[in-house]
Amino acid sequence: xxxxxxxxxxxxxxxxxxxxxxxxxxxxxxxxxxxxxxxxxxxxxxxxxxxxxxxxxxxxxxxxxxxxxxxxxxxxxxxxxxxxxxxxxxxxxxxxxxxxxxxxxxxxxxxxxxxxxxxxxxxxxxxxxxxxxxxxxxxxxxxxxxxxxxxxxxxxxxxxxxxxxxxxxxxxxxxxxxxxxxxxxxxxxxxxxxxxxxxxxxxxxxxxxxxxxxxxxxxxxxxxxxxxxxxxxxxxxxxxxxxxxxxxxxxxxxxxxxxxxxxxxxxx
Amino acid sequence: xxxxxxxxxxxxxxxxxxxxxxxxxxxxxxxxxxxxxxxxxxxxxxxxxxxxxxxxxxxxxxxxxxxxxxxxxxxxxxxxxxxxxxxxxxxxxxxxxxxxxxxxxxxxxxxxxxxxxxxxxxxxxxxxxxxxxxxxxxxxxxxxxxxxxxxxxxxxxxxxxxxxxxxxxxxxxxxxxxxxxxxxxxxxxxxxxxxxxxxxxxxxxxxxxxxxxxxxxxxxxxxxxxxxxxxxxxxxxxxxxxxxxxxxxxxxxxxxxxxxxxxxxxxxxx
Numbered sequence: 001x002x003x004x005x006x007x008x009x010x011x012x013x014x015x016x017x018x019x020x021x022x023x024x025x026x027x028x029x030x031x032x033x034x035x036x037x038x039x040x041x042x043x044x045x046x047x048x049x050x051x052x053x054x055x056x057x058x059x060x061x062x063x064x065x066x067x068x069x070x071x072x073x074x075x076x077x078x079x080x081x082x083x084x085x086x087x088x089x090x091x092x093x094x095x096x097x098x099x100x101x102x103x104x105x106x107x108x109x110x111x112x113x114x115x116x117x118x119x120x121x122x123x124x125x126x127x128x129x130x131x132x133x134x135x136x137x138x139x140x141x142x143x144x145x146x147x148x149x150x151x152x153x154x155x156x157x158x159x160x161x162x163x164x165x166x167x168x169x170x171x172x173x174x175x176x177x178x179x180x181x182x183x184x185x186x187x188x189x190x191x192x193x194x195x196x197x198x199x200x201x202x203x204x205x206x207x208x209x210x211x212x213x214x215x216x217x218x219x220x221x222x223x224x225x226x227x228x229x230x231x232x233x234x235x236x237x238x239x240x241x242x243x244x245x246x247x248x249x250x251x252x253x254x255x256x257x258x259x260x261x262x263x264x265x266x267x268x
Numbered sequence: 269x270x271x272x273x274x275x276x277x278x279x280x281x282x283x284x285x286x287x288x289x290x291x292x293x294x295x296x297x298x299x300x301x302x303x304x305x306x307x308x309x310x311x312x313x314x315x316x317x318x319x320x321x322x323x324x325x326x327x328x329x330x331x332x333x334x335x336x337x338x339x340x341x342x343x344x345x346x347x348x349x350x351x352x353x354x355x356x357x358x359x360x361x362x363x364x365x366x367x368x369x370x371x372x373x374x375x376x377x378x379x380x381x382x383x384x385x386x387x388x389x390x391x392x393x394x395x396x397x398x399x400x401x402x403x404x405x406x407x408x409x410x411x412x413x414x415x416x417x418x419x420x421x422x423x424x425x426x427x428x429x430x431x432x433x434x435x436x437x438x439x440x441x442x443x444x445x446x447x448x449x450x451x452x453x454x455x456x457x458x459x460x461x462x463x464x465x466x467x468x469x470x471x472x473x474x475x476x477x478x479x480x481x482x483x484x485x486x487x488x489x490x491x492x493x494x495x496x497x498x499x500x501x502x503x504x505x506x507x508x509x510x511x512x513x514x515x516x517x518x519x520x521x522x523x524x525x526x527x528x529x530x531x532x533x534x535x536x537x538x
Contacts, residue, residue, distance in 0.1 A: 069422055089422050096422040102415040106437045116423035119433070163423075 017080075018171055018203035019045040019068060024077030026063060036228040037063055041077070043222060043231060045203055047170070050194075052206045052214040055224030056264055061207045064229065065175050068205060069096045081171060091116050095164035099176040101156035103148040103163075110135065110144040113162045134162035137196060154185040161193070165200065174206045178213070186210075187245070190217055194243060215256045216243055223260055225267035233263045304484040313488040320473065320492055326386065327458055327470040327496070333390040334454040338397030339447055345398075346405025346443075351435075360406065367399040372460060379465050389466070393457025397450040404446025408439035441512045448504045455497050470496070 026038040037060045045051045055061045066072040068079060070086040079086045081093050089096075103112045111118075113131040122130075135144055138158040148156055157177055164172055177193075178186040190213055197204055208214055214221050215237055223233035237256060239247055247253050272280075286306060292298055293305040300308070313320060349355050349363070375392050382388035412435060420434045462471025470492050477485035 071418060071422055089424055091422065091424040094422075096419075098415060098419060098422075100413075100415050102413070102419040104416065104434070104437070106440070115420075115433075119423060119425050119429055167423075 015083075016046055017044050018047045018049070018082060019043075019205065020080040021068075022078045022080070024064075024067070024074050024079065026060070026067070027075045038074070039228040039230045041229070041231055043234075045205060047203055048201050050197060050204045050206065050217060050219045051222060052208060052218035052220070053222045053224060054208055054211060054214045054260060054264070055229060056226045056267070057209060059224045059226050060229035061209075061224055062175050064224075065096075065173050065205065065207050069094055069173050071096070091167050091169060093169055094171045094173055095167065095169040097157075097160050097164045097172065097174045097177045099179050101148070101153075101160040103156055103159055105148050107147075108144065109140065109146050109148070109151070109159050112148070112159055113166050115163060116167050130166055131162070134166050137165070137199070138162045139192070152185075153181050154189055157181065157189060158192070161196065165196075165202070169202075171203045171205070174204065176208055177206075179208070179210075186213070191243075191245075193217065194241075198242065211257045211260050212248065214260060215239075215253055216248065221256075221260060223263045225264075232267060233260070235259060301481060301483050304487055308484045309487040309491060312484040313491065316485065316488070320470070320488065323468060323470045323473050323489075324492055324496070326468045327462065330386050330389045330393065330458045330462075330469065331455055331496075333386075334393035334397060334458060335451050337390065337394030338401050338450045338454050341394070342398045342401025342446065342450060343405050343443065346402040346446075347409060349402070350406035350409030350439075356406070356410070363399065363402060367403060371396055372464075375461055375464055378461070384465050384467055386468075389458050389461045389469070392461045393454040396457035397452075397454035399450075400453060401443075401446045401450035404449070405439065405443050408442030408446070409435060411442070412438045444508045444512060448501075448508060451500060451504055452497065455500060459493055 021041055021043045024038060024041040025036070027034040028037050029035075041064065053061045053064065063072060067074045068081070068086065070089045073087075081090075084093075086094070103109075104115065107115065110128070110131045113134050114122075114127040117127045117130065132144065135141060138161055140155060140158055140162070143151065143155065148159070151159065160177070164174075178189050181189060194217060206217060218237045221233075221235040221237060222231055223235070224230065225232045235256060239250075239252060239256075289303070290306040293300060293303050293308075349359050371392070375388075378388040378392045382391055416434050416438055417430060420430050425433060458469070459471040459474075462469035463475045466472040466475075470489050473489040474486055474493075477483075477489065
C-alpha cells in the first residue's frame with residue numbers, strides 16, 4: 001500500500017487542497033446482489049494540480065469522476081471540494097467534460113458555450129462576452145455561429161472545454177475527453193489542454209486509459225486496479241513544464257510509463 | 269452524354285403524364301367511363317366549382333380539426349408514455365399492436381355514435397392520425413442520448429430545465445416526422461370516411477358521382493384530393509426543414525462536405 005505513504009506527505013494545509021476524498025467505496029446493486037465497484041479510495045488533489053487517473057477498463061475510474069462531479073452518489077465515504085461536500089452537481093465549483101463532446105446539436109457553438117450561463121439566467125450581454133472570451137481561449141474565433149455538425153471531432157471537444165470553463169469553476173473534471181479522437185488530433189488536443197490549463201490555473205482531474213497521455217499531461221498520476229477499483233499507486237511526474245513532444249522520447253518518460261503499466265498489469 | 273438533373277426528370281414525368289391523360293382518351297383506346305380526358309375533367313371542375321369548393325371546405329375543416337386531435341393528443345400521450353417507464357411498459361405494447369389494426373373497421377361504430385356529419389369524420393381521422401404521432405413522440409423522447417441529460421445535469425439544470433431545454437428540442441426531429449405522417453393519415457382518414465358514409469365533403473363527391481357513373485366528376489374530385497394532399501406534404505416539409513435546421517443541415521453537409529472553409533487556424537484544425 002504504497003499510496004498511503006505518498007498521500008500523507010501531500011496532505012498540506014487545508015486551503016491548498018481542492019478535492020479531498022475520504023474512504024470512498026461503492027457497491028452496484030445488480031440483479032444478483034451487490035457488486036463492489038470502488039474500494040476504500042482516499043486521495044487529495046492540490047489546488048492548481050493536474051492529476052490523471054489511469055486504470056484498466058471497467059475499474060470504475062469514470063464512476064469515481066461522476067461522483068466527484070456530484071452526478072452519482074457513492075455508497076460510502078465523503079468527497080470534499082474546496083472544503084464543502086459534493087452531493088449534487090455544482091457548476092460553480094466543478095466543470096465536467098465528457099468523452100463524447102455532448103454538445104447540443106440544435107444550438108450554435110456560442111449558444112452551447114453559454115448554455116450553463118443561460119440556465120442561471122445570466123443577462124444576454126454578459127453571456128455573449130464570456131462565451132466569446134472562452135471561444136478565443138480555445139482558439140475557435142470565427143466559429144461561434146457554427147453548429148456542432150459543422151465542426152470536426154477535435155473542434156467539438158474544444159467547444160466542450162469552453163463550455164466547461166465558462167462558469168469559471170476552480171475544478172475541471174475530464175472523463176477521457178480525447179478518447180474518441182484519432183491519435184494525431186489527440187496529441188494536439190493534449191498540448192492545447194496544457195496551454196489552456198496553464199493560462200487558467202484550474203485544478204484538473206483527468207481520467208484516461210492511455211499511459212502516454214497520462215504521463216504527458218500529469219503532475220501526478222493515480223493508478224487504479226481492476227474491479228473493484230482501488231488506488232494502487234501514486235506517481236509524481238517530475239518532467240519539467242512546459243511539456244514538449246520531444247519529452248516522450250526521453251528515458252524518464254519511458255520509465256514512468258513503464259511503472260504505470262507494471263502496476264496495471266499486476267492487477268489485471 | 270450527361271444525364272439530366274433528377275428535378276428535370278421529375279417535371280418531365282409529370283408533363284408526360286398530364287399529356288397522356290389528355291391524349292389517350294381522345295384516341296379512343298379507353299372509354300370515357302374509365303378515363304375522361306384532362307380537359308373534360310377540368311371543365312366539369314370549373315362548371316361545378318361552387319360544389320367542389322364547398323366540399324373542399326368541409327373536408328379541410330374536418331382535416332384541420334382531426335389534425336388538432338391527432339397532434340395534440342398524440343404529443344401529450346406520447347410524451348407521457350415515452351417519459352414515464354410505468355406507462356411505457358403498460359401502454360406501449362397495447363398501442364403498438366393497436367396501430368396494426370385496420371381502424372377503418374371501427375368507422376361504422378363512429379357513425380353510430382357521432383352521426384354521419386363532420387363529427388364522426390373528425391373523431392375517426394383524429395384517432396387514425398393519433399397513433400403515428402403518439403408512437404414517434406414516445407420514441408423521440410425515449411431515444412434521447414442520455415449523455416445530453418448527464419451534461420445538462422452537470423451544468424446544474426433542474427428537472428424542468430432538463431425538460432424544456434434538452435428533452436423537448438432533442439425530440440423535435442422525431443416528433444416532426446410523426447406529425448408529418450400523422451397529418452397525412454388524417455387526410456386519408458377524412459377522405460375514406462367521407463367516401464364510406466357522409467353527406468358532404470370531397471370524398472362524398474367521389475362516391476356520389478361514382479354511383480351515377482359520372483366519371484369526369486369522379487376524376488375532378490380525385491384531382492382536388494391530390495392537390496390537397498400534395499399541398500399538405502409540401503407545407504409540412506418546408507415547416508419541418510425550417511424547424512429542424514440542424515438536422516436537415518447535417519444531411520446536406522454529408523452530401524457535400526465543403527461546409528468548413530479552408531481558413532481554419534492551424535491549431536484549431538485539430
